[in-house]
Amino acid sequence: xxxxxxxxxxxxxxxxxxxxxxxxxxxxxxxxxxxxxxxxxxxxxxxxxxxxxxxxxxxxxxxxxxxxxxxxxxxxxxxxxxxxxxxxxxxxxxxxxxxxxxxxxxxxxxxxxxxxxxxxxxxxxxxxxxxxxxxxxxxxxxxxxxxxxxxxxxxxxxxxxxxxxxxxxxxxxxxxxxxxxxxxxxxxxxxxxxxxxxxxxxxxxxxxxxxxxxxxxxxxxxxxxxxxxxxxxxxxxxxxxxxxxxxxxxxxxxxxxxxxxxxxxxxxxxxxxxxxxxxxxxxxxxxxxxxxxxxxxxxxxxxxxxxxxxxxxxxxxxxxxxxxxxxxxxxxxxxxxxxxxxxxxxxxxxxxxxxxxxxxxxxxxxxxxxxxxxxxxxxxxxxxxxxxxxxxxxxxxxxxxxxxxxxxxxxxxxxxxxxxxxxxxxxxxxxxxxxxxxxxxxxxxxxxxxxxxxxxxxx
Amino acid sequence: xxxxxxxxxxxxxxxxxxxxxxxxxxxxxxxxxxxxxxxxxxxxxxxxxxxxxxxxxxxxxxxxxxxxxxxxxxxxxxxxxxxxxxxxxxxxxxxxxxxxxxxxxxxxxxxxxxxxxxxxxxxxxxxxxxxxxxxxxxxxxxxxxxxxxxxxxxxxxxxxxxxxxxxxxxxxxxxxxxxxxxxxxxxxxxxxxxxxxxxxxxxxxxxxxxxxxxxxxxxxxxxxxxxxxxxxxxxxxxxxxxxxxxxxxxxxxxxxxxxxxxxxxxxxxxxxxxxxxxxxxxxxxxxxxxxxxxxxxxxxxxxxxxxxxxxxxxxxxxxxxxxxxxxxxxxxxxxxxxxxxxxxxxxxxxxxxxxxxxxxxxxxxxxxxxxxxxxxxxxxxxxxxxxxxxxxxxxxxxxxxxxxxxxxxxxxxxxxxxxxxxxxxxxxxxxxxxxxxxxxxxxxxxxxxxxxxxxxxxx
Numbered sequence: 001x002x003x004x005x006x007x008x009x010x011x012x013x014x015x016x017x018x019x020x021x022x023x024x025x026x027x028x029x030x031x032x033x034x035x036x037x038x039x040x041x042x043x044x045x046x047x048x049x050x051x052x053x054x055x056x057x058x059x060x061x062x063x064x065x066x067x068x069x070x071x072x073x074x075x076x077x078x079x080x081x082x083x084x085x086x087x088x089x090x091x092x093x094x095x096x097x098x099x100x101x102x103x104x105x106x107x108x109x110x111x112x113x114x115x116x117x118x119x120x121x122x123x124x125x126x127x128x129x130x131x132x133x134x135x136x137x138x139x140x141x142x143x144x145x146x147x148x149x150x151x152x153x154x155x156x157x158x159x160x161x162x163x164x165x166x167x168x169x170x171x172x173x174x175x176x177x178x179x180x181x182x183x184x185x186x187x188x189x190x191x192x193x194x195x196x197x198x199x200x201x202x203x204x205x206x207x208x209x210x211x212x213x214x215x216x217x218x219x220x221x222x223x224x225x226x227x228x229x230x231x232x233x234x235x236x237x238x239x240x241x242x243x244x245x246x247x248x249x250x251x252x253x254x255x256x257x258x259x260x261x262x263x264x265x266x267x268x269x270x271x272x273x274x275x276x277x278x279x280x281x282x283x284x285x286x287x288x289x290x291x292x293x294x295x296x297x298x299x300x301x302x303x304x305x306x307x308x309x310x311x312x313x314x315x316x317x318x319x320x321x322x323x324x325x326x327x328x329x330x331x332x333x334x335x336x337x338x339x340x341x342x343x344x345x346x347x348x349x350x351x352x353x354x355x356x357x358x359x360x361x362x363x364x365x366x367x368x369x370x371x372x373x374x375x376x377x378x379x380x381x382x383x384x385x386x387x388x389x390x391x392x393x394x395x396x397x398x399x400x401x402x403x404x405x406x407x408x409x410x411x412x413x414x415x416x417x418x419x420x421x422x423x424x425x426x427x428x429x430x431x432x433x434x435x436x437x438x439x440x441x442x443x444x445x446x447x448x449x450x451x452x453x454x455x456x457x458x459x
Numbered sequence: 460x461x462x463x464x465x466x467x468x469x470x471x472x473x474x475x476x477x478x479x480x481x482x483x484x485x486x487x488x489x490x491x492x493x494x495x496x497x498x499x500x501x502x503x504x505x506x507x508x509x510x511x512x513x514x515x516x517x518x519x520x521x522x523x524x525x526x527x528x529x530x531x532x533x534x535x536x537x538x539x540x541x542x543x544x545x546x547x548x549x550x551x552x553x554x555x556x557x558x559x560x561x562x563x564x565x566x567x568x569x570x571x572x573x574x575x576x577x578x579x580x581x582x583x584x585x586x587x588x589x590x591x592x593x594x595x596x597x598x599x600x601x602x603x604x605x606x607x608x609x610x611x612x613x614x615x616x617x618x619x620x621x622x623x624x625x626x627x628x629x630x631x632x633x634x635x636x637x638x639x640x641x642x643x644x645x646x647x648x649x650x651x652x653x654x655x656x657x658x659x660x661x662x663x664x665x666x667x668x669x670x671x672x673x674x675x676x677x678x679x680x681x682x683x684x685x686x687x688x689x690x691x692x693x694x695x696x697x698x699x700x701x702x703x704x705x706x707x708x709x710x711x712x713x714x715x716x717x718x719x720x721x722x723x724x725x726x727x728x729x730x731x732x733x734x735x736x737x738x739x740x741x742x743x744x745x746x747x748x749x750x751x752x753x754x755x756x757x758x759x760x761x762x763x764x765x766x767x768x769x770x771x772x773x774x775x776x777x778x779x780x781x782x783x784x785x786x787x788x789x790x791x792x793x794x795x796x797x798x799x800x801x802x803x804x805x806x807x808x809x810x811x812x813x814x815x816x817x818x819x820x821x822x823x824x825x826x827x828x829x830x831x832x833x834x835x836x837x838x839x840x841x842x843x844x845x846x847x848x849x850x851x852x853x854x855x856x857x858x859x860x861x862x863x864x865x866x867x868x869x870x871x872x873x874x875x876x877x878x879x880x881x882x883x884x885x886x887x888x889x890x891x892x893x894x895x896x897x898x899x900x901x902x903x904x905x906x907x908x909x910x911x912x913x914x915x916x917x918x
Contacts, residue, residue, distance in 0.1 A: 007612070101878040195914060211918070216501030216595070217464065418560070418561070
C-alpha cells in the first residue's frame with residue numbers, strides 16, 4: 001500500500017518511473033478518448049495531473065463518473081508534461097476508486113466559496129485551496145517555533161490548562177467543573193467539586209513558566225489559552241494558542257532581542273518553506289504580502305519608548321477616535337499608525353505607564369512606568385506583549401496587594417522572589433495573530449482549525 | 460549581561476578563557492582561605508565548580524554566607540580541574556550575589572527529599588536533581604516527537620480543547636462554563652451559556668484529526684487531554700498530554716509500522732541526547748533502565764493477535780487476579796505478563812473483540828474483532844492504543860447507533876465517510892507514560908510539571 005506524496009513527486013520529478021499516488025479528485029475534464037484528472041493529496045497546494053485513457057478497464061464504468069471530492073489510488077508512469085503550468089503528469093495504468101462524493105450533496109464544488117460559508121462546514125473546509133494552505137503554513141510555523149527554541153537551548157514546559165490562578169486578573173476565565181448543574185448549589189458550591197475549589201481554564205502559562213525559568217534558565221510554553229469574553233469579532237477567539245518564553249538572568253533589552261530574532265526567523269521560514277502557499281495568499285487574499293514579509297525580514301525594528309510614542313502620535317496632526325495623552329492604553333488605531341505610518345517597520349514600544357499594565361511587570365526607577373514591551377506590526381497591531389518581571393519581593397508584594405490579589409493564594413509566586421530570585425523576562429506571542437500576519441487572512445476564525453466563539457463550538 | 464550556559468561550557472571546555480556564568484548555588488564548602496561553590500543553572504544535571512578566594516572584595520561579607528538556592532553571577536577564568544569527577548572549574552574574579560535563600564525556611568536543603576514531599580512544593584521541585592532531569596527528558600522527547608513527524612511529512616493540527624463531542628463516550632468529560640453556579644438553573648441550563656450548549660474538555664483529538672487526515676493525508680495532534688475520573692492513583696491524571704497521529708490511505712499494518720518506528724526513534728533520542736540524566740535515573744530510580752531502553756531500541760517488537768494472546772495467557776499456568784477468557788479486556792497484570800515474560804520485548808496486540816472497543820474501529824471480516832492495536836511495554840502496560848478506523852458509512856452508522864450516539868450530532872463525522880472516504884488509521888500515545896517509560900519514574904504525578912488530580916490543582 002506504499003504511495004508517494006505529490007509534494008515529493010513534484011520536487012523529485014522522477015520521470016520514467018512507475019509511481020502510485022493516492023488522493024482526492026479536484027476536477028475531471030474529458031477530451032475525446034481520455035480524461036484529465038487533477039489530483040490533490042494535501043501535501044502541497046499543487047495538483048498532480050492524471051491522464052486516464054479509455055483503455056482502462058473501469059474507464060466507462062467508474063473513471064468517467066468521478067467528480068470533485070472522490071478519492072482514488074492510481075498507478076502509472078510519471079512523464080514530462082506538455083501542458084502549461086506543470087512539469088510532470090502521470091499516465092494511469094490502473095485507477096482504483098476508493099470513495100465517491102455525490103455531486104448533488106457534496107458542498108465543495110468547483111467554484112469560489114466565501115470564507116463565511118466555509119466556516120459553517122469546519123469538517124470539510126481544509127479541503128479547499130485557501131484553508132488547506134493555512135493549515136500547512138500554521139504547521140510550518142508551529143514546528144519552526146519549536147526548532148527556534150530548541151536550537152537556542154530553551155526547555156519546553158507543558159504548563160497546565162486547568163488552573164486555580166488567574167494570571168491577568170481580568171475575570172475572564174472559564175470555569176471547569178465535574179459536577180452537574182443541580183449539584184452546584186449552596187454558599188461554597190465548588191467545595192465538593194473535582195479539585196475541591198473553583199478551577200478554570202488558563203489565560204496564560206506565564207506564572208508557571210516563571211517557576212521553570214528559575215530552575216532551568218530558559219524555557220517556553222506553547223499551548224492553548226482561553227478567554228470567556230463575549231466578543232463576537234474577527235479578532236477574538238475563546239480558545240487560542242499562545243507562545244510564552246521565559247528567561248532567567250534576562251532584562252528587557254535581552255527579551256526584546258529574543259523576540260525580534262524569533263519574528264525574523266519565523267518570517268524567514270515562511271518565505272523559504274511555504275513559498276507556494278504564500279503566493280496563493282499574495283494573489284488572492286492580500287496583495288503585496290510577500291513584499292511585506294520580505295521587508296520585515298530585512299529591516300531593523302524601530303524602538304520607541306511609550307512616552308516618545310505618545311509624542312509622535314500627538315504631533316501627527318491626525319484626528320484619532322481615541323484622543324492621545326500620556327497614560328492611555330494604545331488603541332489599535334494608534335498601534336497601526338505607529339508601524340504603518342511613523343516607522344513602516346515593526347515597532348517595539350517599551351516602558352508603558354505602570355497603571356495600565358499587570359502587577360508582575362518590573363517597576364522602572366521613575367516609579368511611573370514598567371519594563372514592558374509590545375511589538376506592533378502592520379495590519380495586526382500587537383503581535384507580542386512582554387516585560388521584565390518584578391523580581392524584588394517587597395515591590396511585587398506591594399503591587400499584588402494594590403491589584404487586590406490574595407497574597408496567600410499566590411504564596412508560591414512570591415516564593416520565587418524569596419529564594420534565589422533573579423532578574424527575568426518573557427513575552428507572549430498570539431499564535432493566531434502570527435498566522436494572520438504571515439498569511440494575510442483577515443478573520444482570526446480562518447487561521448485556527450476549530451474556532452471557538454460565542455455560540456459556536458461544533459465538532 | 461551575556462552569560463554562557465553550563466552545559467555549553469562543559470561541552471566545549473574553553474580552558475584559558477574568561478567566562479561569565481549565572482546560576483544557583485547547590486552547595487558551598489570552605490577550605491582555609493577559599494570556598495568551593497557548586498553552581499547549577501538547569502541547562503544540565505552537572506554543576507560547575509567555582510573557586511572563590513578570600514581576596515574577593517565580598518568574600519567575608521557575602522560569599523561565605525551563600526547557602527543552597529542563592530543565585531549569583533560569576534566572572535572568572537575557566538581552568539582544568541585537579542579534582543575528581545570534573546574536568547574544568549572556574550576561578551572566580553568577581554561574584555555578584557543576586558538573590559538570597561534563607562536556609563531557615565528554604566525547603567530544599569542538601570538532603571534527599573521524598574517525591575511525595577516534593578509534590579507539595581510544585582513550584583520549587585524543578586530545582587532538584589531528579590525533577591530537573593525529568594523536565595529535560597520530557598522536553599527532549601516532546602521536541603523529538605515534533606521532529607519525527609515533521610521529517611516524515613506529517614502536518615501538525617491543533618485540535619480543540621473545548622469540544623461538544625465525546626470521542627470515547629465514557630461520560631468522563633469535564634464541563635466548561637462561563638456561567639456562575641446560580642445561573643446554571645432550569646431544564647436547559649446551558650442554553651444561555653457561552654457556546655449555547657453544553658461544552659466540555661476534550662478526551663481525545665482523534666475525531667477532529669481524522670478531518671485533517673482526509674484533507675492533508677498525514678497529520679498529528681499533540682496536546683492536553685482530560686478525564687474527570689475520580690481515580691487517586693499513581694497512574695491517573697485529570698490533565699495529561701496525548702500524541703495522536705492520523706494517516707489517510709493507511710491500514711493497520713502501516714499504522715503499526717509508524718508506531719514502532721516512533722517508539723524506537725524516541726528511545727534513541729533519549730539514549731543519545733539525555734545520557735547524563737538517564738544515568739541518574741538508572742542509578743537512583745530504576746536500576747537497569749539504560750539496558751532496558753537499549754533492548755527496546757535494538758530488538759524487534761512481537762506481534763500477537765488478541766486471540767493468540769489469550770491462548771498464551773491461558774496456557775501460562777499462572778493464577779491471574781482477573782481470569783482470562785476470550786472476550787475480556789486485558790488487565791495490567793496480563794499486559795505486563797505478555798511483554799515481561801512471554802516476549803521480553805514490546806508486544807503489539809491486534810484485533811481485539813469488537814465489544815470491548817469503541818465504535819470508530821474498523822470491523823474485521825469475521826465480524827467479531829476490530830482492526831485495533833495496543834502496544835504494551837514492560838513496567839507500563841499500554842503505551843499506545845490505535846486502530847484502523849471504520850471508513851464504510853453503513854457499518855459506521857450502525858455501530859454508532861448501537862453505541863447510543865446521536866447520529867445527528869455526529870453528522871460531520873459521518874460526512875467524512877460520505878465524501879471521498881478512504882482507509883485511514885491512527886493511534887494515541889500517552890505522553891506521560893512515555894516519560895515514565897524512559898525515566899523509570901514510578902508515579903505519573905512526577906513526570907508532568909503540574910499534576911491535576913482529585914482535590915489538587917495548586918498553581
